[in-house]
Amino acid sequence: MRDPADFDAFYAGSVRRLTSQMYAMTGSRAEAEDLVQEAFARAWQRWEKVSGYADPEAWVRTVACRVRVSVWRKTINRLAAHHRHGMPDEVPGAGPDYVAIVAALRRIPAEQRRAIVLHHLAGLSVAEIARETGAPPGTVKARLSRGRQAMAPYLSDIPGGDQAPRGAGPAIGFGSNDQEVPHHG
Amino acid sequence: MAEDFETILKAGSAEYAARTSPRPAEAVRARGDQLRRHHRAATVALAVAVVAAVGGGAFVATGHLSRHSAQPPAATSSATIATTSCRSLVASQSVKDAVTQAYRLAQPGLVHIAPVKGTFYYGACGDVSYAGARFTPTSGSTAGEQVALQDAGSVEKYFTKSPNGMWTYVATDGFPASTHGCAAIPQIPAALAALWADCRHG
Numbered sequence: 200m201r202d203p204a205d206f207d208a209f210y211a212g213s214v215r216r217l218t219s220q221m222y223a224m225t226g227s228r229a230e231a232e233d234l235v236q237e238a239f240a241r242a243w244q245r246w247e248k249v250s251g252y253a254d255p256e257a258w259v260r261t262v263a264c265r266v267r268v269s270v271w272r273k274t275i276n277r278l279a280a281h282h283r284h285g286m287p288d289e290v291p292g293a294g295p296d297y298v299a300i301v302a303a304l305r306r307i308p309a310e311q312r313r314a315i316v317l318h319h320l321a322g323l324s325v326a327e328i329a330r331e332t333g334a335p336p337g338t339v340k341a342r343l344s345r346g347r348q349a350m351a352p353y354l355s356d357i358p359g360g361d362q363a364p365r366g367a368g369p370a371i372g373f374g375s376n377d378q379e380v381p382h383h384g
Numbered sequence: 385m386a387e388d389f390e391t392i393l394k395a396g397s398a399e400y401a402a403r404t405s406p407r408p409a410e411a412v413r414a415r416g417d418q419l420r421r422h423h424r425a426a427t428v429a430l431a432v433a434v435v436a437a438v439g440g441g442a443f444v445a446t447g448h449l450s451r452h453s454a455q456p457p458a459a460t461s462s463a464t465i466a467t468t469s470c471r472s473l474v475a476s477q478s479v480k481d482a483v484t485q486a487y488r489l490a491q492p493g494l495v496h497i498a499p500v501k502g503t504f505y506y507g508a509c510g511d512v513s514y515a516g517a518r519f520t521p522t523s524g525s526t527a528g529e530q531v532a533l534q535d536a537g538s539v540e541k542y543f544t545k546s547p548n549g550m551w552t553y554v555a556t557d558g559f560p561a562s563t564h565g566c567a568a569i570p571q572i573p574a575a576l577a578a579l580w581a582d583c584r585h586g
Contacts, residue, residue: 207409215401222400223393236407236415243416244423245558252563261560265535297396300389319390320397354389 201246210239213256221263223316226305230267238263257331260321264313303353311346314339472579475506475515483515483543486551494532496525503540505566505580509573513545516566516583535559540583542569 214235221231238259242249249255304312313332317323325343329336480499488494497519505516518540521530531537536559545551554571562568565582577583 203409203413206413210406210409210412214406215404218404218406219397219401223397228404232404232406236412239412240415240419243413244419246416248558258560265560293399294392294396296392297399300393300396320393 201243202250205250206243206246209242209250209255213259214239217256217260217263220260220316220321221267223301223304223320224264224309224312225267226301234263234267235259237266261331299354300350303350306353307346307349310334311342311349314342315346315350318343470507470509470573470575470579472505472507472576475504479506479515480504480517482545482551483517484519486543486553487517487519487541490553491532494519494529496522496529497533498522503583505583507576507579509576511547513551514572514576515543515545515551516540516572516580517543540566542566542571544571 217238218231218235221234222228225231225234241262242255242259249258252258304315307315310332314328317328317331318325323331325336325339328334328339332339334342483504484497484499488497499517500520503516503518505514507514518538519533520538521533536556539557539559539561541553541557542555543551544554555569557566557569565577565584566572566580567574567577567582569577572580
């Protein structure tokens with residue numbers, strides 16, 4: 200039996216957080232909102248089961264990512280260039296550093312981007328990311344490392360540097376975030 | 385001095401989250417209810433087709449069976465076989481080929497497919513054989529095949545074979561895949577699922 204009140208409480212408590220995570224992964228407000236809404240709709244469709252999972256929020260996030268992959272593949276020929284290299288949607292009130300980070304995330308491969316968002320934003324450990332993405336832990340570590348390396352040129356103000364794109368953001372370091380962090384889910 | 389990436393990302397995301405205006409939960413539930421109705425309608429249509437096929441003397445899976453759907457008698461009876469005789473077996477290439485061909489027959493339009501390495505399970509309980517596999521597009525696959533093998537098409541599929549019979553597609557894992565693996569698939573005897581470590585190859 201599906202309990203609407205139970206679902207509504209779950210939705211209210213996690214929709215904003217998941218939308219912000221999907222925005223970091225997509226750089227598009229509209230796409231992030233659509234993906235999260237669709238994923239939540241699928242959660243309600245199977246709420247008898249999903250509500251019994253240890254981490255329904257992770258389930259919704261996984262579905263949102265998979266829906267995105269499916270949609271992306273179907274439109275790859277039409278939108279790939281814009282999708283990957285266009286600037287992120289303007290977010291009123293967003294700081295320039297945050298905008299620069301989202302723009303840099305859009306310039307790295309999707310799997311690296313997902314790993315970075317799950318680790319640095321969602322707070323998942325390498326093991327948790329491995330479980331959520333279905334990739335071995337070693338692969339997750341490699342994606343994190345390579346993703347950071349790939350983003351670095353876009354987050355440092357290297358004047359005239361060959362790798363620094365025009366309009367590159369301010370200097371932003373990864374600090375000492377190489378350690379695993381617990382899932383605060 | 386370099387600013388901290390994670391701090392900026394989290395702060396920016398928190399601001400973004402605070403500013404976002406999600407749709408009402410009622411609208412999301414309405415969409416979920418719509419998806420549920422479509423799924424049920426498809427399941428009923430499939431069950432009718434299955435019953436018709438079985439009545440004709442041979443079951444040929446023509447649709448996308450879920451573990452919630454009605455099951456053909458052959459699959460139901462096979463799942464109730466005494467499980468003490470279950471054994472996990474090494475799948476030969478001929479078994480993999482036959483199972484792959486059964487999935488092609490069940491999914492018209494899928495031709496360029498092959499089992500994903502490390503996801504093939506093969507075994508028997510009594511004289512009924514069971515197999516499970518995930519499939520991936522192979523060289524020459526069309527865009528339609530690639531799309532069909534995404535999402536629900538990418539999860540583990542399950543097959544049975546009666547003595548002297550043909551491999552038959554009987555069930556699929558859910559999407560996203562169940563955390564219980566093939567232990568949640570009624571058509572797979574529990575003892576065999578246990579031998580397969582619940583098909584948790586990931």
